[in-house]
Amino acid sequence: MTEIKFERKHLFRRLGIFLMILGPGIITGSVDNDAGGITTYSVAGAEYGYGLIWTLIPSFIVLIVIQEMNARMGIVTGKGLADLIRENAGIKITFFIFIGLLLSGIGNTTTEFAGVAGSMEVFGVTKYISVPIVAVMVWFLVVKGTYKIAERIFLIFSLSLLTYVISAIMGKPDWKEIGTAVIRPGVEVNTRSMTMIIALVGTTIAPWMQFYMQSTVIEKGLKMKHFRYTMADIIVGCIVTVVVAFFIIVACGSTLHPNGIVINEAKDAALALRPLAGHLASQVFAFGLFIASIFSATILPLATAYFVCEAFGFEAGIDKKWDEAKEFFILYTGIIVISVIIILIPNAPLIPISIWSQVINGILLPVVLISMMILINNKKIMGAYTNKPFSNVIGWGAVSILVILSLTLLILPLINR
Amino acid sequence: MTSLTTFYLSGITGKEVFDADGDAIGRIKDLLVSAVPSGQADPNQQLVTGVKLKVGKKTGFYSFKTFRISKAREELNVTCTGLVELPGEEVDNGLLLVENILDKQIVDLNGRKLVRVNDVRLATLASGTFAIAVDIGIEGLLRRIGITGPIKRLLSFFKIKIPTRFILWDDVQAIDFSNLNIKLSKSYARLHTLHPSDLADIIEELGNKSSTSVFSALDEEKAADVLEELETDAQIHIVESLPVNKVADVFEKMPADEVADIIDELEDDKAELLLKEMEAESSQEVRELLEYDDDLVGSIMTTDYLSFTSTKTVEEVLNELRAKKPEAAELYNMFVTENDDRLIGTFNLRDLVVSEPEKTIGQIMKSEPVSLLDDQKTSAIAEVVSKYNLLAVPVIDQNEQLQGMVVVDDVVEDLISERRTRKRRK
Numbered sequence: 001m002t003e004i005k006f007e008r009k010h011l012f013r014r015l016g017i018f019l020m021i022l023g024p025g026i027i028t029g030s031v032d033n034d035a036g037g038i039t040t041y042s043v044a045g046a047e048y049g050y051g052l053i054w055t056l057i058p059s060f061i062v063l064i065v066i067q068e069m070n071a072r073m074g075i076v077t078g079k080g081l082a083d084l085i086r087e088n089a090g091i092k093i094t095f096f097i098f099i100g101l102l103l104s105g106i107g108n109t110t111t112e113f114a115g116v117a118g119s120m121e122v123f124g125v126t127k128y129i130s131v132p133i134v135a136v137m138v139w140f141l142v143v144k145g146t147y148k149i150a151e152r153i154f155l156i157f158s159l160s161l162l163t164y165v166i167s168a169i170m171g172k173p174d175w176k177e178i179g180t181a182v183i184r185p186g187v188e189v190n191t192r193s194m195t196m197i198i199a200l201v202g203t204t205i206a207p208w209m210q211f212y213m214q215s216t217v218i219e220k221g222l223k224m225k226h227f228r229y230t231m232a233d234i235i236v237g238c239i240v241t242v243v244v245a246f247f248i249i250v251a252c253g254s255t256l257h258p259n260g261i262v263i264n265e266a267k268d269a270a271l272a273l274r275p276l277a278g279h280l281a282s283q284v285f286a287f288g289l290f291i292a293s294i295f296s297a298t299i300l301p302l303a304t305a306y307f308v309c310e311a312f313g314f315e316a317g318i319d320k321k322w323d324e325a326k327e328f329f330i331l332y333t334g335i336i337v338i339s340v341i342i343i344l345i346p347n348a349p350l351i352p353i354s355i356w357s358q359v360i361n362g363i364l365l366p367v368v369l370i371s372m373m374i375l376i377n378n379k380k381i382m383g384a385y386t387n388k389p390f391s392n393v394i395g396w397g398a399v400s401i402l403v404i405l406s407l408t409l410l411i412l413p414l415i416n417r
Numbered sequence: 418m419t420s421l422t423t424f425y426l427s428g429i430t431g432k433e434v435f436d437a438d439g440d441a442i443g444r445i446k447d448l449l450v451s452a453v454p455s456g457q458a459d460p461n462q463q464l465v466t467g468v469k470l471k472v473g474k475k476t477g478f479y480s481f482k483t484f485r486i487s488k489a490r491e492e493l494n495v496t497c498t499g500l501v502e503l504p505g506e507e508v509d510n511g512l513l514l515v516e517n518i519l520d521k522q523i524v525d526l527n528g529r530k531l532v533r534v535n536d537v538r539l540a541t542l543a544s545g546t547f548a549i550a551v552d553i554g555i556e557g558l559l560r561r562i563g564i565t566g567p568i569k570r571l572l573s574f575f576k577i578k579i580p581t582r583f584i585l586w587d588d589v590q591a592i593d594f595s596n597l598n599i600k601l602s603k604s605y606a607r608l609h610t611l612h613p614s615d616l617a618d619i620i621e622e623l624g625n626k627s628s629t630s631v632f633s634a635l636d637e638e639k640a641a642d643v644l645e646e647l648e649t650d651a652q653i654h655i656v657e658s659l660p661v662n663k664v665a666d667v668f669e670k671m672p673a674d675e676v677a678d679i680i681d682e683l684e685d686d687k688a689e690l691l692l693k694e695m696e697a698e699s700s701q702e703v704r705e706l707l708e709y710d711d712d713l714v715g716s717i718m719t720t721d722y723l724s725f726t727s728t729k730t731v732e733e734v735l736n737e738l739r740a741k742k743p744e745a746a747e748l749y750n751m752f753v754t755e756n757d758d759r760l761i762g763t764f765n766l767r768d769l770v771v772s773e774p775e776k777t778i779g780q781i782m783k784s785e786p787v788s789l790l791d792d793q794k795t796s797a798i799a800e801v802v803s804k805y806n807l808l809a810v811p812v813i814d815q816n817e818q819l820q821g822m823v824v825v826d827d828v829v830e831d832l833i834s835e836r837r838t839r840k841r842r843k
Contacts, residue, residue: 078625078654086533087520091561221650312558313533
């Protein structure tokens with residue numbers, strides 16, 4: 001007798017869908033600009049000026065294509081990437097990928113805590129105070145179940161990454177020169193520049209993010225019919241990543257590079273900015289680094305522990321009790337503890353550690369991408385949603401370039417020795 | 418004839434098979450066990466019936482009857498007295514250990530959760546070869562990678578044993594049948610022993626394809642109970658991926674308020690389609706509930722309640738209850754109404770049981786009952802429920818006519834979360 005009145009709810013539902021879906025891509029994009037990323041961009045800017053900015057363009061395209069595939073796989077199968085790899089790629093490849101993921105997880109987490117230590121040192125706080133406090137805070141935040149709230153707070157905080165725009169503008173960059181550098185890319189081919197390019201690509205497209213993206217999509221319960229919202233979210237996330245990277249390179253390229261200042265850590269960049277761009281620029285830079293480091297230090301160990309457990313069939317989840325998910329909690333706590341210990345060792349070899357985790361990333365990325373390409377083209381898994389030719393060309397193209405780059409990275413040091 | 422030989426699936430796959438003369442015949446790719454349980458105690462349900470064998474470049478299914486597996490000095494030997502092809506029908510009714518079990522998620526019926534299979538343990542007895550247990554422990558993982566030996570030696574220095582974990586074949590249910598043509602309802606038979614909330618937890622964790630096929634294998638009653646227990650996201654996924662008539666059938670078995678909650682989340686045209694497919698009586702109740710805003714009492718009340726006139730005797734009511742066999746929640750609180758549906762009293766099961774059979778309901782009821790208004794905010798429920806210790810509260814409209822009742826089961830989660838936020842604020 002009564003027709004239901006749906007119209008009233010329409011606007012709210014639209015808005016709801018938008019807010020609900022706007023998430024995975026933006027979160028992943030923000031986590032992407034972690035301490036390791038900021039360091040790499042700063043070093044690239046200081047050493048090559050605007051010379052390597054052009055690498056952000058291919059990275060941007062590949063990033064979008066890869067994340068789109070992750071989102072599509074997550075929505076269609078409802079399964080995590082770790083699950084899919086375990087079920088289809090066999091145990092040996094799974095073992096290789098996840099041992100690599102675990103090692104790079106520890107390496108990356110160490111880099112995050114190095115970011116915490118470095119940024120707080122700019123404000124005059126010693127790492128022996130800042131790192132343990134942040135580590136304990138992160139551990140409790142996650143284990144005591146307020147992780148979702150934390151994620152949202154960090155997401156708002158991650159807007160502070162845009163402070164790099166301020167830092168960059170304070171350095172009074174020459175926009176004409178930047179434009180020319182982007183349009184007419186040029187690199188000298190040598191070990192140092194190749195390593196830099198691999199590091200730039202490797203930090204922008206980190207292997208663990210593929211897993212993270214896919215599980216976030218599943219958690220949000222997204223549907224294929226809302227895919228254009230998801231796509232918008234992914235593109236916004238990728239733009240955030242690339243824009244922040246761009247301004248970090250510009251900030252360092254316009255101030256440090258002309259003065260010939262060579263840096264090794266993001267902290268050096270913050271400190272070096274002080275006399276050239278002013279106190280505020282330096283502190284803004286350090287604050288951004290601090291927030292980015294904590295954000296990623298919260299997500300990385302948790303995500304790594306989770307994916308390893310998913311692949312090997314251990315029970316996982318922060319809502320589980322210790323006895324139910326022993327392996328998960330040991331892994332999660334272990335990653336944090338090991339990273340903190342490494343940082344707190346006086347004169348810890350931070351640079352080799354960050355280079356080695358980049359190398360592991362570099363080897364892992366093509367393996368993960370090849371698995372992804374095979375999975376997403378499998379009709380039995382993806383049904384009608386297998387890759388279109390466009391995605392396949394970009395996907396396999398990216399895989400080949402990454403394999404060549406990674407091989408170069410591995411072989412060059414041997415040749416030069 | 419042979420004594421007991423136990424071995425692992427990982428040890429037998431890829432093994433070369435020899436004939437009586439010692440010539441190689443082919444390589445084992447997979448083992449087939451009968452998937453359809455023919456009864457709990459029947460050992461045949463775990464009998465290995467077939468072998469997927471690669472002979473030359475061709476792969477085919479052969480009967481296991483002519484195969485023999487023996488162990489000599491820790492080395493497995495497989496011999497075959499002659500290849501007998503397996504009829505296609507038997508292949509269809511079987512379960513492939515490598516393809517459907519290994520590395521896949523299965524249900525541990527005792528632990529009531531999903532586990533991932535690292536290996537399968539088999540045993541050869543005089544009566545045949547059987548799958549006896551699935552290995553879900555770390556040792557199975559290391560065995561598959563092929564590094565058990567070195568790791569065991571390393572750990573024995575520290576006197577650490579690698580933890581082993583097995584689940585008996587009787588206590589597991591395979592999930593992934595995607596490549597087989599067998600009838601699903603039969604193959605998921607063991608899942609019926611699980612409680613609906615456990616089943617719901619498992620379905621939520623499965624991938625899209627498996628969750629749909631497990632759900633559609635349930636009978637309507639069970640499906641209704643499980644659907645009620647699922648999280649909203651999973652509910653929508655199930656409802657959208659099943660045919661409309663199947664969903665409508667399940668909806669008819671569910672309380673109207675639960676159905677209204679699900680339909681509220683669906684797209685308008687899908688919702689309308691489902692309501693049209695449902696029986697008129699059930700869909701009418703749902704439509705009425707849908708008119709209430711989310712934050713009003715009317716939106717979470719159930720319209721499944723029991724009401725009687727005050728002139729009925731206790732005995733008559735008891736007889737009616739016996740005949741009707743209502744759900745447990747309906748007995749939490751029963752109502753007394755006048756002819757125009759006006760609520761005048763309530764009584765519960767205890768009142769009935771302790772009263773003389775010939776007393777009338779009017780004599781035993783509590784008059785001036787506590788009630789909620791259908792357009793009251795849901796936040797009022799908590800106070801009423803805890804103040805008067807009620808399991809179910811009647812809901813009336815402005816004209817004091819009975820509209821439904823709010824059951825404590827439906828609000829308990831809201832109560833808990835409200836309490837938490839209050840605590841935090843303090």
